[in-house]
Amino acid sequence: MEPEFKPFRETYKIITFNMIVGMLYPTPETDRRRAIGIGVAMASVVPITALATLDMWHSWQRKDIVNITRHCTVIGPLFGVLFKMVLFFINRADVYRIIKSIDADHARYNTLPEPYKAIARNCLSDSMYYSEYLWAWIVGVCVLTFPCSAAGLNVYNCLFKAEPTLYLVHDVENPFAESEDRFDSPFFEIMFVYMTCMAVLYILNFTGFDAFFGLTINHVCMKIELLCMGLDDAMLEIDSNVKFEKMVEVIKEHNNVFKMVDLLQETFNIWLGIILIATMAQICNCMYQVLEGYGIDPRYLVFIWGTVVHIYMPCRYAAKLQAAAADIATRAHCSGWERSGDLRTRRMVVFVMARAQVPVNITAFNIINFDMELFVSVSIL
Template sequence: MKNDKLSNFFELSYKYKTFHQTYKIIAFLMAVGLVYPNPSLYKFRIICIGGAIISVLPITGIILYDMYRYLLDHDYVNIIRHCTVVGPFLGGFLKMMIMHVKQRPARMIINEIDEDYASFNNMPEPYQRIIDSSIRNNLVYSEKAWVITVFSCVMIFPFMAIALNFYNFVFKSEPTKYMAHEVRKPYGEPEDRFNSPYFEIIFIYMLYCSIFYFINFSGYDGFFGICINHACLKMQLYCKAFEDALACSNIDEMRKRIVSVIQDQNRLFRYVELIQETFNIWLGLILIATMIQICNCMYHITEGYELDFRYIIFIIGTVAHIYLPCRYSSKLQNMSVETSTLFYCSGWEHVTVPSIRKMVIFMIARAQIPLQITAFNILIFDMDLFVSIMQTSYSMYTLLRS
């Protein structure tokens, strides 16, 4: 019933729409990537996830078998080259499974955003300027910039292969064929992979996998950034509301508004708990995977047979993939602590009512406890963790080289 009212509300021409109407690209990629938390599609999503896994089993089997053959030849460079690509690709399916398990808190996050956006339409102009800035930030960085980054890192492999194939067939008498990701045919000679129609089938198959790769790493990760930015927006708004409350001349109205701010503060704490519950497993997995991935990319670039531009782009995307969660989590932590300063500087000293002063003291004390996002409910995600990940990745790289 509550969701029906929200849907009717947003059918009208209001400035602020629902989550999927505001962030159309992320919502679409989440839906296509089978991570959009829609309880009514529970069974359908299970079937689709199973079908997606089955659809990539052949290429996964070919790559794993090729890695086994390289292991027999002690060719560790090509083993690492395969791991660099197939590891994150398979990790994308873990996101589907995690989101399937965590769909309840994820759905509650989206419902919370929808309810907030509905209430934003009734807020005064100063508040809407803060809201507009936050939504614009989400649209530029958490949606468009992130999608472009992932697209560039993933699709550079098939697009570069297409460009090289086109150039060779047009300008060379004996053209050389290039695959999106070089993998030998399971049986036969290494050059057999370039024979038709095997080459064409594998190329199209890898293009399909690249699109899947792009979708898996765009919607889910972009959703995390939007969730954190919305938490920061909530804090900005109730700090502004607290400042306006203290400016009231009527004591009863002041007390009523401050109580409303306290309720908003409690809602924020519950909202952050939902973010933590939804993403803590994923954050732990990417923490481990990113360290290995950066190490593998650096090893392949420096120890490979030739300098590969694709892997340079890929390592930049990998660093961005761990930097953004750390950056967003650090932003949440800093903003939560800053609210205590904003409360303190809101003009409470002009209020002489003891009961209101006690409420202010309580709010400041509670705001001094930083809100933190953790991986596996243990490791705090912040910029210090990002630096530690970079250092650990480099240490692993030097160990691998030795």
Template sequence: MDEELEFKPFSDTYRKITFALSVGMIYPNPKTEKWRLASIPILVASITPLASMIFIDMYKGWLVKDIVNIIRHSTVVGPFLGGFFKMILMYHKRVQAKEILDEIDRDHRVFNGISEPYKDIARASIKNSQVFSETGWVITVFTCVMTFPAMAIVQNFYNFAFKSEPEKYMIHDLEKPFSAPEARFQSPYFEFIFVYMFYCSILYVINFIGYDGFFGLSINHACLKMDLYCKALEDAMTAPTEEVYEKVIAVVKEQCRMFRYVDLIQDTFNIWLGIIFIATMVQICTCLYHITEGYGFDLRYMIFVTGAVIHIYLPCRYGAKLKVMSVETSNRFYSSGWEQVDCQRVRRMVLFMVARAQCPIVITAFNMMAFDMELFTSILQSSYSMFTLLRS
């Protein structure tokens, strides 16, 4: 039956994000709660050896004041460990996240029964989300992370194929604990650690695709809800007199549903937004320092810092989009043609709807910092200030 429907549930509409959420153990399915609760500690335990090795190497760098090596490790391991924090956080917020999915699924079912002009709005919004918030985000994360193993594979292949004394390259250069520096290239340790790091790279990609992509899709859907009920109010004003009141009531109900839906988004992603605000600012600074003050220009870290900028730009962009759209609804309500309706009840309702829509909807981090383009500019400025301070 679902195959005959144009608008399908979230899991069928956004397959890439759903796959990443499921494999990353953060898809809020009540049927898999026990499985996820058991799997998260196993996944965390599987990356503990690599994290421990990195921290040991960072400690050794601290003892000899090797700041560049410490920054090189922290730039990669910080976001990597943050991905596993998302698993824990999403499990904690699994009820709210499930309600977000249920609301999206409910709306998609409704879309199948609405008239063609409304379907056109829904099609355009969903297509935009699939191209930019899903596929575009997948490509961005995959490029930023998998550049490390891809370049290591290419360099190793070239050296072994064309050089008499080939030099080995690791995905992330890391010394073998409590051993001589050259011990990391000895077989079979080198081959084992290379495969192990490749496994961790895949987890890295999955963790960032699913959680962050889900946030973008949720915000886009909130904007779609506003666009649709603005259109519904405009149509209500041209409806037969006896139908106007009921149609406006339906718009009010949808507006209230949208407010509850945004509250769920705020509750689900509030902590994560605060963490990436701080972490990304530090990461951009450390990446710039490594590129300029490290061991020469490194394409991998150049791509990585670009990804870090995109990573904080998109939540700010989504937050700004939601804020602008929420204020724009008041203008659309006012221009809906209410003055042509003689019913005083309808006029008073529209007045209250306009007044409520004039209060911008803001997504905040830690319930304090509003995510918008002004915050993005502030983050870049702060990162550069930290970078210049670190260089001095």
């Protein structure tokens, strides 16, 4: 029979596709091709970066701060896309270990009793819904607002206006012509298609990278829930040797949880710090656009909403992991260890409780704890 719990690539197909196309998926045999792909991606952003930088320089000379913040709102996340590609390539060994660990766990879950499978099934369902489908929709709506609104306005103006006003996905000046000449062919068509391709790059990267963080956190929480259930089952055993063997497995799984958390911390540590700084800057830029620039622009309102969700998701996942890890001590204490006459088992339960009381935190730059308190602080600011 076909196994119920499949490897990472078959379980999270949307995320895997976005990671592969976005040069994020780590397989040793594709390192060279990924390095070339990242180089091509860096080269592809040079035109928009050069045009935006030149326009910002001219805006600075004429004291046009609104135009500078408008360019920063789009160019900033674009550099974030490249940074995440490079980060995953540098940490490709750790990322590959995380994926192989998930594959091994899924294979093991196929051999577990039905109550364990039910827990794994529910956790995977939640992870796929929130980290894969819902996050993909959020990213798609936020990014596609710009090209879709520009395309819709262009079509409407061309059909119903005698002298239609054209719109670019992201308005930039043509450095080799007058200001209004940027709407002439072929510059307008080339820039529109080019900006749309950059929007697709946004979606691929943000859907693959950020969703991978969320589903990995959910996987660790699932491992915690299963080891707690294994601890409860161990306490129900009458045979002291069987009970001891099950407790050994619980402790091994507990150690595996901490190892995976260390991998997560090592992989996403710098990225979490960068998005914390970038999120605050992005919210300020978008708010400035709304208040001082173009009024109530729906595009920037959607972008503000997406930026808030972008910082909320890692804070929520990190807080979930912190609470799940701390709950192990309570679950161990309530597992019925006092009814066991086996001294070895009692000592092992005490060891589990003591180890679980050490806080498990996901930090940015190894300094700032990511949790809901951080999200509230950012929201207030």
